[in-house]
Amino acid sequence: MTTGNYIVFIVDDDARVREALGELLAAHGIKARVFASAGExxxxxxxDMPACLILDVELPDINGLDLQGQIAEGDHPPIVFLTGHGDIPSSVRAIxxxxxxxxxxxxxxxxxxxxxxxxxxxxxxGRLQRAELGVLKERYHGLTPREREVLPLVVSGLLNKQAAAELGIxxxxxxIHRRNVMHKMAAASLADLVRIxxxxxxPVTHSRMQAGGDL
Amino acid sequence: MTTGNYIVFIVDDDARVREALGELLAAHGIKARVFASAGExxxxxxxDMPACLILDVELPDINGLDLQGQIAEGDHPPIVFLTGHGDIPSSVRAIxxxxxxxxxxxxxxxxxxxxxxxxxxxxxxGRLQRAELGVLKERYHGLTPREREVLPLVVSGLLNKQAAAELGIxxxxxxIHRRNVMHKMAAASLADLVRIxxxxxxPVTHSRMQAGGDL
DNA sequence: GGACGATGCATGGATTTCCATAAGTTGCGG
DNA sequence: CCGCAACTTATGGAAATCCATGCATCGTCC
Structure with a gap:
C-alpha cells in the first residue's frame, strides 16, 4: 500500500463528533482537518493534495446536500456523507x-x-485525469484562432485539400496550420491528434462520407 | 413529446400493489406487465422495446438488490425501486x-x-448506444485474425513500415490488411478508424514517440 | 481434387502527406 | 515606424499512402 498522502476534511456542527472523528482518523495515521460549518x-x-470530504447533512448555515450541489461545479474532493438523521430521499439524492x-x-x-x-x-x-486534461487544454489554448479552425477539420478525416477548400484557403x-497544430498539441501522429x-x-463537424462501404 | 412507445415491468409479491400500479399506469396510458417474483x-x-423495471426489494425468491446485481451483466432496463420497508444502506447500494x-x-x-x-x-x-456498439462489434467480428492484429498498430499511429516490421511482414x-480493415469497419478515414x-x-499498444516536441 | 478464405509478396502509378526554404500581407503594440 | 505574430502563398523534393492487378502458399471444407 502506498503512503497515505492525503487529507480528510470533516464538516460537522457537533464539536464532539469532530473531536471523535479527528481522533479516530489520527489513530489510523490519517491526516484530518475539521470545520464547524459549510461556510468555514x-x-x-x-x-492541494488528494482528499476526501466527510460531510454532515444538518449544518448550521446550509444543508449538506446543497453544499454538495454548490461545489459540484468546480473541482472538489469526493464526499462521504455522515449524518445522524438521514432519510432515504436524502441518501438517494446524495449518491x-x-x-x-x-x-x-x-x-x-x-x-x-x-x-x-x-x-x-x-x-x-480524478486529479490525474484533470491534470492530463489540463495540459491538453493549455496546449489547445496556445493555438491561434486559425489553427483552432483547422483542428476539427483535420480530425474529422478530411483531406488537406478538402479542409483547405472548406476554409477558402x-x-x-x-x-502549415496542420503541422503547427500537431506540434503545439504534441501529437506524435494523426491518430494521437484524433484522440486528443x-x-x-x-466535435467532428465534417466527415468524408462518400460511398456507403458496408460489409 | 414522442409517443410513449415503451413498457413498464412491475415485480412485486403483493397482488394488491401489482393491481394498483397496473391500473395507475393504465390510467396514464402506460403499458405495463406484472410479475409476482424475480424468477417469474x-x-x-x-x-424488445424501451422499458423500465419497477422492483420491490422484498421478494419471495431473491432480494431485489441481488436481482439487480444478477441482471447487471446483460442488457436490462433501468430499475426504479419501490419498497415498503426500505432502509438507507439498501437505497445507497441500489443507486x-x-x-x-x-x-x-x-x-x-x-x-x-x-x-x-x-x-x-x-x-x-442506452439502446441506441448498444445498437451502435453492436454494429461495430459485428464488423470487428468480421475481421480476420491478422486484420485484428493490424488494427491496433494502425490506430496507434504507426507508419505502415513500422507496423509491418512489428508483425514481421x-x-x-x-x-492490404489495413485497407481491408478500413473497408470492413466502414471507416471513411483514419480518423474514423481511430474513433471506432x-x-x-x-488499446493503443505502440506509439510513435520520437522527439519530445513540447511547446 | 477443387473451391475458398486467409495470408503473403511484388510492381507501378496516382495521390497525398511531410518538410524546408522563401516571401508576401495584415494588424497590433511598443 | 519598427517589430512581431498571425495568416497567407509558392516551389520542389522526399516519404508515405492509396489503389489495382497478378500471383503463390496453406489449411479447411465439400
Missing part, C-alpha cells in the same frame, strides 16, 4: 449526485474507513 | 449500482411517473 469549509485555504457513500451515526468504523479509502482513490484518479497554407481532440470534446 | 420476471419472454430511483410506499404518484420517465429515457439512450502486405477503435476499447 468553503472559505478555508485547503492544501445520485456522486457521493461515495451515505453513512448514519453511529457508524461502523470499518465502513467509514472503507468509504474514505474509496473516496481518496477516486480523488487521486490554399492547400499549402492549411498544411476527443478528450477535448472537439 | 427472469424467465418471462419480454418484448450506486445504477438504479434510477429508490421510492418508498406509499409513494408520490408524480415522483413515480417522473422516475419512470427518466428510466425510459435512459433506456432509449512486408509493408505491401500490411497495406476507441469505442471498441482497442
Amino acid at each position: 469549509y468553503i472559505t478555508a485555504e485547503k492544501p 445520485k449526485h456522486g457521493a461515495v457513500d451515505f453513512l448514519t451515526k453511529p457508524c461502523d468504523v470499518d465502513a467509514l474507513l472503507a468509504a474514505i479509502g474509496v473516496a481518496v482513490a477516486r480523488d487521486k484518479e 490554399s492547400e499549402v497554407t492549411l498544411q 481532440a476527443g478528450q477535448l470534446d472537439i | 420476471y427472469i424467465t418471462a419472454e419480454k418484448p 450506486k449500482h445504477g438504479a434510477v430511483d429508490f421510492l418508498t410506499k406509499p409513494c408520490d404518484v408524480d415522483a413515480l411517473l417522473a422516475a419512470i420517465g427518466v428510466a425510459v429515457a435512459r433506456d432509449k439512450e 512486408s509493408e505491401v502486405t500490411l497495406q 477503435a476507441g469505442q471498441l476499447d482497442i
Whole structure:
C-alpha cells in the first residue's frame, strides 16, 4: 500500500463528533482537518493534495446536500456523507449526485474507513485525469484562432485539400496550420491528434462520407 | 413529446400493489406487465422495446438488490425501486449500482411517473448506444485474425513500415490488411478508424514517440 | 481434387502527406 | 515606424499512402 498522502476534511456542527472523528482518523495515521460549518469549509485555504470530504447533512448555515450541489461545479474532493438523521430521499439524492457513500451515526468504523479509502482513490484518479486534461487544454489554448479552425477539420478525416477548400484557403497554407497544430498539441501522429481532440470534446463537424462501404 | 412507445415491468409479491400500479399506469396510458417474483420476471419472454423495471426489494425468491446485481451483466432496463420497508444502506447500494430511483410506499404518484420517465429515457439512450456498439462489434467480428492484429498498430499511429516490421511482414502486405480493415469497419478515414477503435476499447499498444516536441 | 478464405509478396502509378526554404500581407503594440 | 505574430502563398523534393492487378502458399471444407 502506498503512503497515505492525503487529507480528510470533516464538516460537522457537533464539536464532539469532530473531536471523535479527528481522533479516530489520527489513530489510523490519517491526516484530518475539521470545520464547524459549510461556510468555514468553503472559505478555508485547503492544501492541494488528494482528499476526501466527510460531510454532515444538518449544518448550521446550509444543508449538506446543497453544499454538495454548490461545489459540484468546480473541482472538489469526493464526499462521504455522515449524518445522524438521514432519510432515504436524502441518501438517494446524495449518491445520485456522486457521493461515495451515505453513512448514519453511529457508524461502523470499518465502513467509514472503507468509504474514505474509496473516496481518496477516486480523488487521486480524478486529479490525474484533470491534470492530463489540463495540459491538453493549455496546449489547445496556445493555438491561434486559425489553427483552432483547422483542428476539427483535420480530425474529422478530411483531406488537406478538402479542409483547405472548406476554409477558402490554399492547400499549402492549411498544411502549415496542420503541422503547427500537431506540434503545439504534441501529437506524435494523426491518430494521437484524433484522440486528443476527443478528450477535448472537439466535435467532428465534417466527415468524408462518400460511398456507403458496408460489409 | 414522442409517443410513449415503451413498457413498464412491475415485480412485486403483493397482488394488491401489482393491481394498483397496473391500473395507475393504465390510467396514464402506460403499458405495463406484472410479475409476482424475480424468477417469474427472469424467465418471462419480454418484448424488445424501451422499458423500465419497477422492483420491490422484498421478494419471495431473491432480494431485489441481488436481482439487480444478477441482471447487471446483460442488457436490462433501468430499475426504479419501490419498497415498503426500505432502509438507507439498501437505497445507497441500489443507486450506486445504477438504479434510477429508490421510492418508498406509499409513494408520490408524480415522483413515480417522473422516475419512470427518466428510466425510459435512459433506456432509449442506452439502446441506441448498444445498437451502435453492436454494429461495430459485428464488423470487428468480421475481421480476420491478422486484420485484428493490424488494427491496433494502425490506430496507434504507426507508419505502415513500422507496423509491418512489428508483425514481421512486408509493408505491401500490411497495406492490404489495413485497407481491408478500413473497408470492413466502414471507416471513411483514419480518423474514423481511430474513433471506432476507441469505442471498441482497442488499446493503443505502440506509439510513435520520437522527439519530445513540447511547446 | 477443387473451391475458398486467409495470408503473403511484388510492381507501378496516382495521390497525398511531410518538410524546408522563401516571401508576401495584415494588424497590433511598443 | 519598427517589430512581431498571425495568416497567407509558392516551389520542389522526399516519404508515405492509396489503389489495382497478378500471383503463390496453406489449411479447411465439400
